Amino acid sequence: MVKAAGKQSCGRLVFASFLALLAFGLIADFLWASSHRFSSSAMLSLPSSVTTVVGKLPPIEKDSSNKKKKKDDNGRERKLSATFQDLPAPQLHWEKMSASPVPRLDGAAIQIRNFLYVFAGYGNINLVHSHVDVYNFVDNTWGGRFDMPKEMAHSHLGMVTDGRFIYIVTGQYGPQCRGPTAKTFVLDTDTNTWSDFIPLPVPRYAPATQLWRGRLHVMGGSKENRHTPGLEHWSIAVKDGKALEKEWRSEIPIPRGGPHRACVVVDDRLFVIGGQEGDFMAKPGSPIFKCSRRLEVVFSDVYMLDEEMKWKVMPPMPKPDSHIEFAWKVVNNSIVIVGGTTEKHPETKKMVLVGEIFQFNLNTMKWYVIGKLPYRVKTTLVGYWDGQLYFTSGQRDKGPDDPGPRKVIAEMWRTKLILNP
Numbered sequence: 001m002v003k004a005a006g007k008q009s010c011g012r013l014v015f016a017s018f019l020a021l022l023a024f025g026l027i028a029d030f031l032w033a034s035s036h037r038f039s040s041s042a043m044l045s046l047p048s049s050v051t052t053v054v055g056k057l058p059p060i061e062k063d064s065s066n067k068k069k070k071k072d073d074n075g076r077e078r079k080l081s082a083t084f085q086d087l088p089a090p091q092l093h094w095e096k097m098s099a100s101p102v103p104r105l106d107g108a109a110i111q112i113r114n115f116l117y118v119f120a121g122y123g124n125i126n127l128v129h130s131h132v133d134v135y136n137f138v139d140n141t142w143g144g145r146f147d148m149p150k151e152m153a154h155s156h157l158g159m160v161t162d163g164r165f166i167y168i169v170t171g172q173y174g175p176q177c178r179g180p181t182a183k184t185f186v187l188d189t190d191t192n193t194w195s196d197f198i199p200l201p202v203p204r205y206a207p208a209t210q211l212w213r214g215r216l217h218v219m220g221g222s223k224e225n226r227h228t229p230g231l232e233h234w235s236i237a238v239k240d241g242k243a244l245e246k247e248w249r250s251e252i253p254i255p256r257g258g259p260h261r262a263c264v265v266v267d268d269r270l271f272v273i274g275g276q277e278g279d280f281m282a283k284p285g286s287p288i289f290k291c292s293r294r295l296e297v298v299f300s301d302v303y304m305l306d307e308e309m310k311w312k313v314m315p316p317m318p319k320p321d322s323h324i325e326f327a328w329k330v331v332n333n334s335i336v337i338v339g340g341t342t343e344k345h346p347e348t349k350k351m352v353l354v355g356e357i358f359q360f361n362l363n364t365m366k367w368y369v370i371g372k373l374p375y376r377v378k379t380t381l382v383g384y385w386d387g388q389l390y391f392t393s394g395q396r397d398k399g400p401d402d403p404g405p406r407k408v409i410a411e412m413w414r415t416k417l418i419l420n421p
């Protein structure tokens with residue numbers, strides 16, 4: 001372990017060694033980045049531990065001028081491409097559809113038949129939406145905007161549907177890095193009317209949420225400070241948008257807490273996929289709850305609950321992936337996941353977005369990388385209609401050579417979905 005806190009010598013050591021990696025027979029790069037100093041003044045704390053990154057290392061570009069160069073003990077220069085975590089993926093033909101009425105980041109989406117209900121989200125870091133936009137896959141138009149209840153959270157919601165009623169659980173209330181509310185609502189999509197639902201025992205930020213065996217399940221997410229992973233798991237019996245019990249009951253905690261994972265029920269089994277521990281937090285004392293970067297750990301873990309009510313470890317994702325809570329669809333017994341964020345860059349500590357589509361085939365329990373997105377993008381909202389995979393919203397990368405997050409988007413894209421049988 002290399003630790004150089006307090007030493008001002010720029011003794012940044014990069015120790016790189018190549019190992020044969022188990023997955024994909026690729027090459028792993030172990031990198032010790034020490035005493036890295038963050039450019040953001042919002043950075044409050046640094047990890048004292050070693051950052052280890054295992055991932056794919058494509059050929060290093062010689063000409064990328066703005067990449068940071070580091071010297072090892074022998075004075076040789078070496079740099080790690082910002083794009084080192086991109087995976088080889090088939091090129092797809094993408095068609096640009098009409099853009100959503102507003103750009104949104106960290107929104108939520110639920111598809112019911114040919115409608116994609118798109119909720120809430122940040123327009124920018126100081127502005128949050130409090131309405132729903134609806135996309136119609138039949139005529140490919142947006143419309144039907146309606147307001148959310150004033151007390152409903154604006155981002156990082158837990159959300160699930162039974163095909164008519166949409167359950168909306170907790171989430172972050174307000175812009176910047178404000179904390180979550182425990183308030184919970186139900187939308188009847190036949191009448192577009194809202195009702196209150198029994199609040200979660202405590203507020204949760206971006207919890208994993210699903211309907212399973214007649215119960216609404218809510219688990220993980222972050223605690224009130226946005227950063228500390230919660231392991232708790234609750235459920236409550238529901239039917240037709242109403243609770244059948246007076247209170248939430250505790251269930252088996254999830255193996256790893258934290259926000260931003262996909263939570264999917266297929267064939268009577270509940271899966272939680274990817275996600276992270278840690279997230280941005282409000283700067284202490286900031287009257288506007290200004291977001292300040294905290295380091296997160298992104299994971300590729302996949303866990304499953306079945307009738308035994310014990311968590312089982314499933315094959316991991318091809319790479320760590322987070323910010324995917326509404327970025328998935330189930331098609332032909334496969335879970336398809338679009339974009340996200342992966343582990344931060346080990347040198348710059350910058351967030352790294354994901355530009356691939358993944359398939360988890362539940363017939364074979366195998367993961368595949370099935371295509372490239374038009375760009376890397378996180379917190380996309382995904383739908384599927386008539387053979388086409390759609391995504392809208394989220395935050396895209398800075399460009400092909402820079403996987404860091406930049407623009408919050410309203411764009412809607414589609415491509416023909418091609419799955420591995």
Ligand SMILES: *[C@@H]1O[C@H](CO)[C@@H](O)[C@H](O)[C@H]1NC(C)=O
Nearest residue numbers: 331332387416417418419420
């Ligand atoms: C799903 O399965 C049906 C029936 O076998 C097939 O026609 C269709 O092409 C499949 N869809 C995808 C996206 O693979």
